[in-house]
Amino acid sequence: MSHTAHIPSHRKPRRSASKLALRAGVAGGVLSTIAVAGAAGPASAEPVTETIEMPTLGSLGTDLSSAVAASAEASQQEALDQSLEAQEAAALQTAAKEAKKAKAEADRKAEAERAEKARQEAEAKAERERAEAEARAEAQARASRDSARTQLSTTSASSDSDSGSGSSNDSGSSAGSSSESTQVSSGTAASIVAFARAQVGDAYVTGGTGPNSWDCSGLVQAAYAAAGIDLPRISYQQSSMGTSVSLSNLQPGDVLYWGSRSGSYHVAIYVGGGKYVGAQNSSTGVVERSLDWDPPSGAVRLL
Structure with missing residues (x-):
């Protein structure tokens, strides 16, 4: 039995295809560099002293994840900005419609108030003219009645005077009495x-x-x-x-x-x-x- 048998086995997490491709690319680049250096080695008198420092797989994964996250965040922000712009445009359009409607209603009310005021003024003017006409007619009628009453008083006084005179002249005759009664x-x-x-x-x-x-x-x-x-x-x-x-x-x-x-x-x-x-x-x-x-x-x- 192996000396590691007592240790539970753990399945390694599966690497994503993008990470495997990246590592394969990096490994291929390293092997190509080594192959070129080996081919040139025997003909060169000087050994290769320059060392090429390759990035580690861990740092590449971190940078890629950061780039993807930043791109997603930028896309999300852009979508949010577009949504806000659309909402603002819709709000402006609604506000414009409401303002137009309110203005039309205010104009209608103002016109109705002007018409009502004009009607009231016309009625007041007609009432004043009617009252003035009635007052003139009443004054004319009163003057006519006063004139008639004055004439009536004059006529009555004249009749009474004539009646008294006739009575004194013919007090003893029946014909005179009858004439007085008729008058x-x-x-x-x-x-x-x-x-x-x-x-x-x-x-x-x-x-x-x-x-x-x-x-x-x-x-x-x-x-x-x-x-x-x-x-x-x-x-x-x-x-x-x-x-x-x-x-x-x-x-x-x-x-x-x-x-x-x-x-x-x-x-x-x-x-x-x-x-x-x-x-x-x-x-x-x-x-x-x-x-x-x-x-x-x-x-x-x-x-």
Whole structure:
């Protein structure tokens, strides 16, 4: 038995093909050098004294491994740099798209704000012009009503003066008395009609009693008050007074009513010519209308 039998055998690691090729190349080079030196030896008088120092196989393997590792690291770094460049390019492209989109949205909002501002300014201007037009119309209507009321007062005073004069001249005759009664009645009716017509164009307001807004019974009450006649405030109370008359026998100053006489819900003043003046509603205000526009239920005469 061998004296080394007790030592476990170990299989040597297999050398890679590249290392075997390298060593074979190095060995071949050494043998070639020796062969050349041997062929020249007998003919030369001087022995070979120069020694060629060859690299060891261990150092060559280490250098090769270092070179391979460095090449792999360089390749990996280059691949990483290219990946970073691609990511940066993609990020720049995305940022450019987002910036373009944000700019378009900002432009759209700015345009919408400008349009809204222009619309509000146009509406405000139209509202100012409408208010100014209404104010001018109201001022003209007020001036017209004031003029009509002044004329009404002058006419009423003249009628009262003429009536008093006629009464003193013919106090003892029945004909004179009848003439006076006719003049007073005509003057009173004219005053009522003139006052009612002077309010046309005023607003309708529930409970309104003037001077620039009325409801139906408030207007009738004020028109009769202008002629010196007191009437109740409520429409059914007004239509319950006086004498009932046919719609075919109306006279200026008669009170028209809608509904039953003792339960009327609307009243107006007949002004002659088949027309009446009344505070109709909040949409129309005080108007002068034909009887056909809204035929009344009946009429009463208070004069």
